[in-house]
Amino acid sequence: MEAFRIAKALRKAEDGAELTIGFIGGSITQDSSASSHEFCYAYRIFKWWQKKFPQSQFTYINAGVGGTTSAYGVARAQRDLLMYRPDFIVVEFSVNDEDTEFFRETFEGLLRRLLKSEFKPAVLVLNALEYRTGSNAQRVHNEIARHCLVPYLSFRDWIWPKLESGEIKESFLTADGLHPNDARHKLMSDAVADFLSRAEGFPQADEPALPPPLTLNRFEDSRILDSSNTRAVQNGFLALKKGWAGRKKGDSISFRISCGNLAIQYIKTVKRPAPVACAFIDGYAACRLDANFTENWGDCMHMDTVMLDNPGVHSVEITVEEPSDHVDFTLLGLIFS
Numbered sequence: 463m464e465a466f467r468i469a470k471a472l473r474k475a476e477d478g479a480e481l482t483i484g485f486i487g488g489s490i491t492q493d494s495s496a497s498s499h500e501f502c503y504a505y506r507i508f509k510w511w512q513k514k515f516p517q518s519q520f521t522y523i524n525a526g527v528g529g530t531t532s533a534y535g536v537a538r539a540q541r542d543l544l545m546y547r548p549d550f551i552v553v554e555f556s557v558n559d560e561d562t563e564f565f566r567e568t569f570e571g572l573l574r575r576l577l578k579s580e581f582k583p584a585v586l587v588l589n590a591l592e593y594r595t596g597s598n599a600q601r602v603h604n605e606i607a608r609h610c611l612v613p614y615l616s617f618r619d620w621i622w623p624k625l626e627s628g629e630i631k632e633s634f635l636t637a638d639g640l641h642p643n644d645a646r647h648k649l650m651s652d653a654v655a656d657f658l659s660r661a662e663g664f665p666q667a668d669e670p671a672l673p674p675p676l677t678l679n680r681f682e683d684s685r686i687l688d689s690s691n692t693r694a695v696q697n698g699f700l701a702l703k704k705g706w707a708g709r710k711k712g713d714s715i716s717f718r719i720s721c722g723n724l725a726i727q728y729i730k731t732v733k734r735p736a737p738v739a740c741a742f743i744d745g746y747a748a749c750r751l752d753a754n755f756t757e758n759w760g761d762c763m764h765m766d767t768v769m770l771d772n773p774g775v776h777s778v779e780i781t782v783e784e785p786s787d788h789v790d791f792t793l794l795g796l797i798f799s
Contacts (some may be wrong), residue, residue, distance in 0.1 A: 465613070466669045467535065467585070469584075469666065475511065475514070476515060477518075478515075478518050479518060479519065481521070482517060483507070483521070484543050485524075485526060487552070487588075488527065488528055488558040492527060493505070494526070494641040498645050499555070501641070503647040503650035503651040503654070506695070508525070510651065522620040524552075531570075531765070532572045533564075533725065535568075537686045540575075541686070544579050548580070550584045550586070551584065552586050552588055553576070553585060553716045554590060555572075555599070556589040557591060557599075558599075559602075562602070564767075565602060565603075567677040567680065571681035574679065576612065577612070578672065582720055587603060587612055588617070591618035592713065593632050594632065597623040604616070611672075611673070615653055615657060617649075617653070635649075667749075680722070681799050684797055684798065686797055687796040689795075695717075696715050697714045698710055698713030699713055699714065701760045708739070708791045709782070710782065713785075716777065717778045718776070718778075719775070719798060720775045721798035722772055723771065724769040724778070724796060724798045725796070725798070726741055726749065726764045726778075726797050727763060728766075728792060730766070731762055735786055736754045736791075737753050740749040740783050741779070744776055744777055748768040748769065749793070763794060790797075
């Protein structure tokens with residue numbers, strides 16, 4: 463499928479058509495640790511298209527959001543990326559997702575959602591890595607990519623042996639062990655550019671059908687419920703542009719929602735001590751929502767899955783139990799399918 467779609471996108475560019483080049487992922491895609499956005503791998507790849515095909519016009523869409531996983535990516539894919547009808551998409555969640563069955567399933571939901579778009583974009587999966595441990599989610603991601611006939615590039619397979627042997631020093635690639643510096647962003651974009659250059663020789667062929675799902679595929683149709691698209695019953699919570707904030711002990715917010723799977727997204731903050739809330743589903747305590755973030759790189763858009771495989775109309779209530787003197791409990795929204 464994707465050899466066909468990538469070759470088709472390249473032929474469109476050769477013919478002088480207008481193309482949109484899109485990216486979705488975490489902080490590496492967003493541009494973290496690049497000295498400026500123009501030096502991140504995503505923008506460099508976009509510039510490759512412009513330089514390679516000066517006869518065409520290109521639009522750049524970067525839907526990278528730091529500290530987020532494919533579970534959020536699949537829910538926001540339409541809003542942040544697909545609405546712009548991209549012709550070519552790079553997907554990068556390998557250091558934000560974990561090597562688990564859950565993220566195997568959310569990643570399949572994301573790829574299927576992209577591939578099934580009516581305008582049939584070409585998709586390429588990138589595997590970044592945690593430089594100090596070599597860990598990432600490429601085992602489950604690439605299994606899904608192969609099943610969906612999507613090509614992938616693994617930077618772990620190339621870089622990790624060189625790091626272990628000492629041939630390449632960590633400081634050449636990253637300042638914090640995770641986010642690439644300008645040199646590493648360039649290595650990533652060069653690898654993608656090399657792949658695309660070779661893809662120009664892909665033969666034209668009929669596109670095969672997308673295979674049936676490999677997983678339970680419960681998240682392909684995930685959606686986001688926030689203050690921009692719903693009204694909640696607010697008891698002390700105040701509406702924000704996209705979300706709500708509660709400050710005092712006992713502040714609560716409630717919803718009624720038809721779904722079978724549900725996650726709650728809220729801000730974990732480094733401004734400790736932060737508030738703690740509790741989520742109640744149909745009157746039963748389902749999850750403790752602790753806004754204290756133990757990392758030190760900044761606040762995080764965190765998601766807790768609170769319900770799976772329970773279709774119906776449910777009541778959801780979130781109540782502040784342990785307030786903070788200096789920071790609110792910020793509810794970003796509900797992710798549901």
